[in-house]
Amino acid sequence: MRYLPHSDAERAEMLGVIGAANIDALFSAVPAQALKTFDLGLPAHSPEFLVEAHMKALAAKNHAGADGPFFLGAGAYRHHVPATVDHLIQRSEFLTAYTPYQPEISQGTLQMLFEFQTQVAKLTGMDVANASLYDGSTGTAEAVLMARRLTKRSKVVLSGGLHPHYRDVVRAYLKDDADLVCLGASPEGQGDILDHIDEQTAAIVVQTPDFYGHLRNLQAAADAAHARGALLIVVITEIVSLGLLEAPGALGADIVVAEGQSIGNALNFGGPYLGLMATRKEFVRQMPGRLCGETVDAQGQRGFVLTLSTREQHIRREKATSNICTNSGLCALAFSIHMALLGEAGFTRLARLNHANACKLADALAAVPGVELLNSTFFNEMTVRTSQPAVDLIERLAARGILAGVPVSRLEPNDASVDNLIVLAATELTTDRDIATLCAALTEELQ
């Protein structure tokens, strides 16, 4: 077996040093009835080329994004990732390093995390960012719990524009919790949350651009929340939007949670992704997840360490702010490298290109008979109402090689009012030809 270094002679020699008659002697603590009393029935070991053939056959059964026109978004976005990013994250020293608990020999990872935290803080306009969480959805649940600790209040209100899966994750995390208020879907972008804030409210959660693509008024939400002593949690699923839209920190956000997948990370069928979290500096000791900080070594040289770990499970055990341990280190590296390659100039151009393509898509869709565009505002994503139920329509378009968007009812199966809604996104990869192909097919299907 190509991954196992010992020869049988070496195994025998080592057993001799141990003083064990055979390998089974080392498993003597295992109850006899549980030790290899079974036949696994699994295939035997396999050479590299056969494994590769097996995996390629599975991959070939999937329709990849590059195989045709592609308009899916809804929390995961298809962007171009520069070749440099994937090369660098496969450097052995990054890819195969452990969590940087030994800072003297982990400065590469730690300096990257310090740069990453700085980038996220600048993007969101917040004081501090952590070293990543699993993804945007679990990050949202963590932010809700953090707001409860900070305010010592329990009521939490989720906007109807929040990604339905994010809402579901918060629900699962706060199981049996009567103080969680989930507002109904608001596909028209209607303001829905301000009337629900009271003196018991810990936080309101507002996504912008929201699940349906509408841009929400964060300043109004922040003012209303703060007037009642509540916090504003802002959720962003498309981080590229911050190249064009005002930083939530400048509009009164207290905690910002985002999905960072768009920068540096592939679609990967849903994971691994990258949770971003940023907040005000006075809240940092209630923040979940790892934090990297600057310090000096014994000779006065600048260096970086994981810090404020008294918040974390390996120190505080049951009193920790979260149980999170492993997070998304390598995805954070991919994000940070891609963001460094873009810089402010590139990131701004990328955001403008996304919006320009989305404007073309919106105009073209609005001209298709049987399609109604619901958005007056958007960044790179929008919702349309079609004259036919969306799930079946999307399937027929997929059969024509077009991945035309996400039917809202797939995420909201109990709300018949969304049956004819489709969420579509455009990115820098969307071409005029893709849009023309989609609209021609839609016109035919909706006749």
Added chain:
Amino acid sequence: MSMNNQGRPTGVGHSSYAAAEAGSALLPNEPLLFEIGDTEHSGVDLPDVEISTDRLGGYERKTPLDLAGLTEPEAMRHYVRMSRLNHSIDSGMYPLGSCTMKHNPRLNEKMARLPGFSDIHPLQPVSTVQGALELMEELSHWLMTLTNTAAVALTPKAGAHGELLGMMAIKAAQHAAGQSHRTIVLVPESAHGTNPATAAFLGYSVKPIPARPDGTVDVQAVKDALSPEVAAIMLTNPNTCGLFEPQVIEIAQAVHAAGAFFYCDGANFNAIMGVVRPGDLGIDAMHINLHKTFSTPHGGGGPGAGPVVLSAALAPFAPVPFVRKGQNGLALVEHTEAGALGRVTAFQGQMGMYVRALTYMLSHGGDGLAQAAQDAVLNANYIKARLQHAFSVPFGDYPTMHEALFDDSFLAGTGVTTLDFAKALIDEGFHPMTMYFPLVVHGAMLIEPTESESKQTLDRFCDVMEELAADAKAGNKERFTSAPSKAPRRRLDETRAARSPILKWERPVETLKAAE
């Protein structure tokens, strides 16, 4: 360029790159991105399109981004130089207990990057992702077969997330059975910190279970602690002392007899995969760290993946989404009835890790996985056998499993601490072992070599350990208290970092003044 007393360049901007303190060729001192890049440079060519702000609702950005950019050659050098400051499994051994730092095959990376896996969207019509669902089914089959369990929830993003999901499933099952008065979770003192953190996160009160003098869980203490209020026990097996719990079946039976569930922390599954099926021991739920046992890279702290296998009693409470056979191929179940657990992450979990883990499993086969577990156990016992005379072994009654545990009594009177000793390993080219964990052993040193290390490497490691122990006992304290001296940094001031945290780069004050 001037440097301040911390060795930090005080200038800012592109020109500072060439003049920054370079360190030696092999141990570079790399400036921060923000000290070498600026807002004009970019390593990505994109057209600069005109846009109308009509559809932005007046929410256009007014706050400057102030994000530093680098051209491609500058970025390449910045990150490659930074990477050289890291230890990694490809460059040297990680004898880290409970972390299973094994070889990461590159075939896994290549397969995860096939566009049919990496370039598919989580909400594509399921008719267009049949291969992905098939892969999830196949991985599930391997995990259930290796553990002899009824179901597996693939979605958790890491081990701690898997623990959370497993305990949520237990909570949901008990609520469904009218057992919501069960509010206590038993956790052995030797457990990972994530266990009590998870239980507390779900509102359970945590009751610690003491260890016996031999390092195993006190079965009588478990029995005494069981009551109608106990929801579950969270037990790591093999435990964090590297020992297989010899009475694990008796513990499972007692827990079940009391109407509680047995959550097993599967962080140490590498010791027994293909050799012992946890389902045969009576577990109800166990997470499996694909980034430990099944070789997906740690990546400097993630991403991981923590699928949870479930017994028949808990299977109905698995979270969505999961794969089922449907009328037209495989289907993805994305919604469940009220009362079920629901969803613990936005999409299907860590597909990228599923591909790597299955590739690893297919490469090994059932026979290779068992051989890997046996070699991991062999290696740990070999280290224990070679070092037990120079070091102190707290629990010698049983053979160890995949980890060798030592305490610090061999350092008594030397003035050298476990931390000092571990830091001295760095100067010999090894990553330190796990220190001060498990908590039940004074000054613990926990060593997990994994199956990936050759006898030659193990012998060199043991030679170094013996030599260090002899030197500590000989009174050469300075070597240890000043270690490491050959790493990119000497010991870092963690107290200072925590007392006045600097968590992001700020433009130096003199530059701001010059700009005014």
